Amino acid sequence: MSLRWPEIVPPRAALAFAAGVVALAVAPWVLGLSPYSHNLVTLAFLMVSGALAWNWMGGFVGQVSFGHAAMFGLGGFVAARVLLAAPELPAPLAWIAGGLVAGLFALGAHPTLRLRGPYFSIATIGVGEAARLVFTYWEDFTGGSSGLSLPIDSDMKYRLYWWGLGLMALVAAASFLIRRSTLGLQLLAIKADVDAAADVGVSATFYQDLVFCLSGAVVGVSGGLWASYFSFIEPNDMFGFDRSIGFVLMTVIGGVGTVFGPVLGAIVFVLLRQFLLASYPQLYLGLYGLLLIFIILFEPLGLTGLLLRLSRPLRRWADRPAAAPSP
Amino acid sequence: MSLLETRALSKHFGGLRAVDAVDLALHPGEILGVIGPNGAGKTTLFSLMAGSLPPSDGEVLLEGQRISGQPAHRLVRRGVVRTHQIVRPFPNLSVLENVTVAALHAGGRAEGPPRERAREVLEFVGLGDRTHAVPGALTLAGRKRLELARALATAPRVLLLDEVVAGVNPAEAMTLAALIRAIRDRRHVAVIMIEHVMPAVMSLSDRVVVLDHGKKIAEGTPAEVVKHPQVIEAYLGKGHAGAQA
Ligand SMILES: Nc1ncnc2c1ncn2[C@@H]1O[C@H](COP(=O)(O)OP(=O)(O)OP(=O)(O)O)[C@@H](O)[C@H]1O
Numbered sequence: 001m002s003l004r005w006p007e008i009v010p011p012r013a014a015l016a017f018a019a020g021v022v023a024l025a026v027a028p029w030v031l032g033l034s035p036y037s038h039n040l041v042t043l044a045f046l047m048v049s050g051a052l053a054w055n056w057m058g059g060f061v062g063q064v065s066f067g068h069a070a071m072f073g074l075g076g077f078v079a080a081r082v083l084l085a086a087p088e089l090p091a092p093l094a095w096i097a098g099g100l101v102a103g104l105f106a107l108g109a110h111p112t113l114r115l116r117g118p119y120f121s122i123a124t125i126g127v128g129e130a131a132r133l134v135f136t137y138w139e140d141f142t143g144g145s146s147g148l149s150l151p152i153d154s155d156m157k158y159r160l161y162w163w164g165l166g167l168m169a170l171v172a173a174a175s176f177l178i179r180r181s182t183l184g185l186q187l188l189a190i191k192a193d194v195d196a197a198a199d200v201g202v203s204a205t206f207y208q209d210l211v212f213c214l215s216g217a218v219v220g221v222s223g224g225l226w227a228s229y230f231s232f233i234e235p236n237d238m239f240g241f242d243r244s245i246g247f248v249l250m251t252v253i254g255g256v257g258t259v260f261g262p263v264l265g266a267i268v269f270v271l272l273r274q275f276l277l278a279s280y281p282q283l284y285l286g287l288y289g290l291l292l293i294f295i296i297l298f299e300p301l302g303l304t305g306l307l308l309r310l311s312r313p314l315r316r317w318a319d320r321p322a323a324a325p326s327p
Numbered sequence: 328m329s330l331l332e333t334r335a336l337s338k339h340f341g342g343l344r345a346v347d348a349v350d351l352a353l354h355p356g357e358i359l360g361v362i363g364p365n366g367a368g369k370t371t372l373f374s375l376m377a378g379s380l381p382p383s384d385g386e387v388l389l390e391g392q393r394i395s396g397q398p399a400h401r402l403v404r405r406g407v408v409r410t411h412q413i414v415r416p417f418p419n420l421s422v423l424e425n426v427t428v429a430a431l432h433a434g435g436r437a438e439g440p441p442r443e444r445a446r447e448v449l450e451f452v453g454l455g456d457r458t459h460a461v462p463g464a465l466t467l468a469g470r471k472r473l474e475l476a477r478a479l480a481t482a483p484r485v486l487l488l489d490e491v492v493a494g495v496n497p498a499e500a501m502t503l504a505a506l507i508r509a510i511r512d513r514r515h516v517a518v519i520m521i522e523h524v525m526p527a528v529m530s531l532s533d534r535v536v537v538l539d540h541g542k543k544i545a546e547g548t549p550a551e552v553v554k555h556p557q558v559i560e561a562y563l564g565k566g567h568a569g570a571q572a
């Protein structure tokens with residue numbers, strides 16, 4: 001077997017990506033990040049991972065889920081339970097277990113969600129809220145409203161920066177590959193016109209199930225890392241509707257359906273949240289509301305769209321015919 | 328044995344019998360025309376054959392095997408594909424990507440990378456120089472070619488064409504008609520075509536089936552069908568004179 005460079009990955013993009021990951025990996029030492037910034041960036045990695053995975057369903061397939069907190073919470077609690085039951089187990093195995101269960105849950109729940117567009121969205125609200133209620137009452141598993149505490153491990157919290165970065169890098173690379181591959185083409189076809197897609201051979205049910213499962217699994221893994229980070233989790237927060245809305249907001253702010261958008265959106269979301277929640281707790285939801293209205297009305301591709309729009313005149317300026325005679 | 332066959336195929340929407348016990352057969356290498364007034368049930372008949380809608384009654388057979396009840400995407404892989412009366416390109420994909428999506432589902436009847444096959448099909452329909460355009464940038468005739476290319480990329484055995492020629496200018500109509508003939512002659516695909524443009528359907532079809540109010544009212548060669556009293560009645564006042572062309 002001969003290994004060939006995949007055609008869909010431009011070498012320059014791969015290089016830029018690798019350079020970015022390396023830069024982020026050495027940033028804590030090079031920049032001497034304060035513990036506060038170190039932790040904030042760790043959280044951003046987890047949020048970016050979640051937003052990227054949400055975008056597979058919401059952006060590529062065009063099925064907007066308001067219920068991803070169910071998989072996030074499930075992943076978190078399964079990982080926490082595994083770590084409590086077997087403290088000597090390497091944490092990544094517990095996170096993967098959380099992701100697997102979350103993915104299976106998504107796969108199991110999805111047949112009830114085989115609806116399109118707004119109907120799907122509304123049904124996911126139901127599934128998400130039902131999950132929150134069930135897991136809040138299931139005290140043996142989640143500890144009910146008093147939650148679960150993991151042994152505090154500040155070293156783990158420090159190292160989560162790189163675990164989070166690793167997860168984000170994987171999910172970002174996967175997003176890029178999905179978008180560029182024939183899988184991505186089929187997802188975009190389903191998004192555009194599910195019946196026309198079926199009429200050229202694309203099984204919408206299969207791909208929607210597949211993507212919902214994968215997206216749920218990744219969000220579950222990020223829930224597991226989240227549990228390790230905070231050492232305390234509580235079902236009303238982990239399964240909270242806010243959290244589901246968060247995935248939607250991050251992606252919509254950044255640019256739904258684009259590869260880069262969720263990254264941008266999640267970063268802006270985490271920063272805004274951090275600063276606004278501290279100084280203006282009443283204002284912060286209102287600001288998101290305004291941002292959303294603005295985006296929906298003027299820039300459906302969110303910040304990515306804005307950047308593209310700004311870069312166009314710049315590029316035109318850069319490409320202006322100076323010495324070279326234009327045709 | 329006929330390639331595709333329907334037996335007492337029916338579709339009811341509430342009290343409306345949109346397709347009412349239709350029997351028809353398509354032979355290998357044949358172009359079968361389907362005509363009938365607006366609302367006769369032609370598109371619904373295609374939806375039943377292509378698996379877009381489940382029949383209320385009756386069955387569809389492909390080489391003697393029952394295929395009705397199977398979803399559209401599975402029938403595509405078995406070689407039955409339809410186009411849409413109102414073209415439905417994926418606006419978020421380029422012309423080449425539109426066709427590549429379809430080329431992924433040839434069900435083992437075609438060889439080579441999907442993207443290359445998509446390119447070949449686009450050359451065939453005359454869109455070889457528009458591969459990177461978005462569908463919205465094509466003319467209506469161009470989008471009809473794209474619709475054709477997408478269906479062809481699935482390497483069909485049976486191609487169901489819903490009013491491909493209608494709605495474009497006469498010159499375009501001529502080239503689209505020639506393209507349909509080439510699909511049969513050069514790609515060896517059996518075709519059923521719904522068409523309102525009488526010159527096209529009459530010159531292309533080996534046989535014609537006439538539907539009215541969901542029922543098959545006549546069947547035969549184009550020349551036979553236009554003389555059929557019931558057909559004349561169904562078309563009366565609907566520009567039947569054009570049918571003589
Ligand atoms: N999904 C549906 N639900 C209810 N009625 C329908 C549906 N689809 C079609 N019909 C009805 O069935 C009848 C046949 O429609 P169909 O579209 O098959 O006709 P057609 O022969 O293709 O007409 P045209 O020449 O205008 O395209 C019409 O009366 C139509 O209103």
Ligand SMILES: [Mg+2]
Binds near residue numbers: 369371
């Ligand atoms: Mg019709």
